[in-house]
Amino acid sequence: MAPYETDDSAKADDEADDVRSGRHRAARYVVPVAVVGVAAATIGLVPALASSGDPDLPKVTAQQLIEKIAKSDVQQLSGTVKITTDLGLPDLGGLASGFASGAVKGDGGSTADPQSKLMELASGTHTLRVAADGPDKGKVSLLDNAAEYSVIHNGKDVWGYDSKSNEVYHATAPESADVKGKAPHDVPATPKDLADEALKSVDDTTSVTVDGTAQVAGRDAYKLVVKPRQSGSTVGAISIAVDAKTGLPLKFTLTPASGGAAVVDAGFTKVDFSRPAASTFAFTPPKGAKVTEGDDHKGAGKTRHQGPDKAFRQGDKTLPKGDKDLAEGRDGVKTIGKGWSTIAEFDTGGQGVPSGAKGSSGNSDVDGFLNSLGDHVTGKFGSGTVFSTRLVNALITDDGKVYAGAVTKAALVKAADAAH
Known part of the structure; x- marks a missing residue:
């Protein structure tokens, strides 16, 4: 049986080949299931796809929708993303995040290092502001009451700034074609990031279908549903809301096989596809801030956290x-x-x-x-x-x-x- 299921009653063999081809292109174009790492192994959202009425859109097959994602070439955008994680872990009173910060500090590092700071996305609900202008300019800001943490990629520079501690982390952006255009961190932070990991898992052990339409952040979208065919997996289903016009994933929801609240749910609440102002990506360390120089990423594509x-x-x-x-x-x-x-x-x-x-x-x-x-x-x-x-x-x-x-x-x- 072909790995993709569509609303059509019959499928040609060459269509299955096209789907696989589309899948590989999608993995190449879509930027992170991780919490693999912190990502594939540790993220999730609660509500189902936010909808204000199902829009009436032209019918598409799973193959066509995956190809639409693969062909998506959104270079500029800005918006707000809400991400919630519910792994069912015991509440340790902030012990985990405190340990992560202490470990980095103990290594002579900085609380502004993206590798440690963005681990906070592994639990709870967070609001992110995101912006991008091509492969060499990007910004992700984690909002936390009166404080804010930002990762800025501007040309050859990657900056991390923690307003709470007034610490700055600086590194040189990788130039490898394998990592160019990706966010300057390893933690999946947007629906696009998460969709990339999910699409990499698609093979003949997977069922992929189109499950109607939805509205996300005021945009008409198709719902792509990915489910394991195999028994024994803890993953129940993954739902990806795909922008009908641009092909950009707008929302990602991972529900567990055990039922209940979603493990991962990340979606845009606002999105604008116009070019962000150049000042969005400009950064100068504030006066008095502690600046830590990080790795220069000469080993492009390698992460500092090598684990299971x-x-x-x-x-x-x-x-x-x-x-x-x-x-x-x-x-x-x-x-x-x-x-x-x-x-x-x-x-x-x-x-x-x-x-x-x-x-x-x-x-x-x-x-x-x-x-x-x-x-x-x-x-x-x-x-x-x-x-x-x-x-x-x-x-x-x-x-x-x-x-x-x-x-x-x-x-x-x-x-x-x-x-x-």
Whole structure:
């Protein structure tokens, strides 16, 4: 069965080929599911597509809509994006964001570093102001009560400014063709970013359909729905509102297979496709601000945070066929399976989460707290702990092996048993 479903009762084989071609072009043109990293693994929104009446638009197939996204060439825009994340994590009273800031500061870094600051998008509801003028000028501002954080890309310069701490981060923009035109950070912040990651996951394990129309930020849009065909995935469906005129993704909603509120929902509340004023991208460090010089990105395309999230992206690649569809990834990371059921496997080289009353930390209170956050499981592999969110789950075995992915706990245990 072809990976795309349309409203037509019959499909030609050459149409399926066109769809796949359109999919690859879409992945090239659309700029980040991540919270992969923070992104593919950690973002989500609550309400369904905002609509003030379904507009009457010409009928299109899934193939035509994906090709429309691929051909979209929006160079200038400005607007406001609302993004909400609901991973179902316990409220740690700002501990996570505080730890991230402290870690950066401890490394001699800056609270204005985009790599740490934009991690705040991994939870809660946030409002962003965005602007772009071609591939070399872009701005994303995170609004937070009386404070504001901005990332500005202007030519060869990337600036990060935190008004709360009055700190500035400066780096040289990458010049590689692989990264040119992308936002100056690794965290998906707009519907376009998120749609890119979702479209990369489309293959023969995926159903893609057109599900009517909607109005988003005053614009007529089509709704593209992406669903896993495979069992065991925690992803229920992804809905992308595509601007009927420009082909730009205006809203992205990821709902979990378990139901309830969306895990990821990011959408424009206002959007303008006219050229932003040049002053939008101008930046001079304020008087008295602490300025930290960052990496010059000579290794274009590389991120400073190398972790399991990279393995999830490897699921986009075609894996060798076999009983387990097992392939060796970079940095010792392996991927098990394919498509939406891909699981990353790697070895920490040490002990897993302590399961006894007094484990590796030597502190029973700390060990007890760690165990309270996960579920103890056993199998042919031995025993371990599964840490769960509403989207991404990870099994850490007592001997230090890690199995992680947007799959159910049962799927992780099965993978660990098979690898035993």
